[in-house]
Each structure stands twice: as structure tokens, then as C-alpha cells.
Amino acid sequence: MQLPGATKLALTPQEVNIDSPNAIATEDALIEGIDLFCERDDRVLFENLCFSIPRGSITQIEGPNGAGKTTLLRIIAGLSQIYEGELKWCGESMSDARVAFASNLLYLGHKPGVKSLLTPRENLRALSRLRRTVTETDIENALEKVGLYGFEDVPCHSLSAGQHRRVGLARLYISDEPLWILDEAFTAIDKKGVAELENLFAERARLGGTIVLTTHHELRLDVPFQRIVLGQRSGGQNPLQAHGG
Numbered sequence: 001m002q003l004p005g006a007t008k009l010a011l012t013p014q015e016v017n018i019d020s021p022n023a024i025a026t027e028d029a030l031i032e033g034i035d036l037f038c039e040r041d042d043r044v045l046f047e048n049l050c051f052s053i054p055r056g057s058i059t060q061i062e063g064p065n066g067a068g069k070t071t072l073l074r075i076i077a078g079l080s081q082i083y084e085g086e087l088k089w090c091g092e093s094m095s096d097a098r099v100a101f102a103s104n105l106l107y108l109g110h111k112p113g114v115k116s117l118l119t120p121r122e123n124l125r126a127l128s129r130l131r132r133t134v135t136e137t138d139i140e141n142a143l144e145k146v147g148l149y150g151f152e153d154v155p156c157h158s159l160s161a162g163q164h165r166r167v168g169l170a171r172l173y174i175s176d177e178p179l180w181i182l183d184e185a186f187t188a189i190d191k192k193g194v195a196e197l198e199n200l201f202a203e204r205a206r207l208g209g210t211i212v213l214t215t216h217h218e219l220r221l222d223v224p225f226q227r228i229v230l231g232q233r234s235g236g237q238n239p240l241q242a243h244g245g
């Protein structure tokens, strides 16, 4: 379902060159952060932070524990306003573009957002209830993709931590939102699951989807991606770094 006044971006491949982040033209940016500043408990998490997130790209927010990765991710996702500076969506101020932004976003936070009393199938039904286009077959396929075949109708409280997490991740396989913002998506996921997620991310970016994620995992992607590195203020490095695929 689309919100009134919201423009949903189509998922279509687009040429994106993120070999040199500083060279990204502003008009290509889906999201821009300009001169962002954030402080918590009198501690500056980041300041003068600028980045540009192009459509069809993958951006990893990286840094040590407590550096402010989740804080920045929540700010970008519009879930926290504890910052100064400017955020833009498709060249428009985020505060003016809030409805359009929200209709394009799938956000998966730290916690899987899965209800323990429900089964994986019931959880996915509930999470996709606003989307008439999601069928029972889509739900079954998504659960199979995340390795939950045979567990569709088991209450989630009797699943393992990794399986619980996989129920939440199954949303990615039924998502038509062009922007995914994912906090610690790999937590509790085994090696095979991590590799499958990495393939999904790369494939999604090739289709024109945009992914912003935090993880301590060393990403192995066969598409170029960029990193916003937090927690290195004394090093004076550029927080935006490009990585080849």
C-alpha cells in the first residue's frame, strides 16, 4: 500500500560508480548527510559528518562498540532526531520528504521484531499485512529461502536465536521497498546464512536497491560498496571509504 503523496522508487538497475565516493554527484544521491553532528551524554559521537548514498549502492556503517553506528542508522531511518545538520532524500530535505522516504523504506532493527507466540508464517503474514501483493506462496518461498522450511508452523519461542533472527530476515525476500536499513543483520546467523545474505544484498544492489547496514562482519560482496567509518576522530581520516567488489 502506498501512502498519499508518497513516490515509490522503482527497482530497476542503474549504473552507480562508487569507486571514488568524493566524486559522487549530488544529483545521484538517494540520501545525503551534510555536516551531521551528534552528541550523547556529553560525548561527541560524530561531527562534520558528510556522506552521499547513491541509489543502487551498499553502505556499511562501521566502527568499534559505542562509536555511534546504531545511533547514526536510526537517525538516517528517521527514528531519532538527536542530531544537528541536514539529511536529504532525493535532494529534498528529509523533514519535507518524510512520507515519500517512509514508503520506500524497510528498516530492520537490532531486535528481530518477531512475536514469539506466533509461528514464522503468522509473523510474516502480520508483517506484510499492509501489502496486498504478498501471497501465501511468497511467504512460504521467503521462509524457505532463509532456511525455515519445515519450521513454518512452529511457535517462534521454540526456535533457536538464529532461526528467530531468520524469521525477521525473511521480510527481505518479500520486500519491494527500494531502501533497506539494517542494524546488525548478521547477528546469530551461521556462515552459510551470512553468505546467502551477502548474495542477496549484492543482487539487490544490482537491481537498483539501496542498502545501508551496520555490522562488525567483514563484508564479502562481489559489487563495490562504501563504508562510513565512525570512532576515528583523532585519526583525521575521511569517514567515507570505497571498497571494490
Ligand SMILES: Nc1ncnc2c1ncn2[C@@H]1O[C@H](COP(=O)(O)OP(=O)(O)OP(=O)(O)O)[C@@H](O)[C@H]1O
Pocket (backbone or CB within 6 Å): 040, 041, 045, 063, 064, 065, 066, 067, 068, 069, 070, 071, 072
Ligand atoms: N538511549 C540512549 N541514551 C543515552 N545514551 C545512549 C543511548 N543509546 C546509546 N547511547 C550511547 O550512545 C553511544 C553510541 O551507541 P550506539 O548504540 O549508537 O553504538 P554502536 O556503535 O552501535 O555500538 P555497538 O557496536 O556496541 O552496537 C554509546 O556510548 C551509548 O552509551
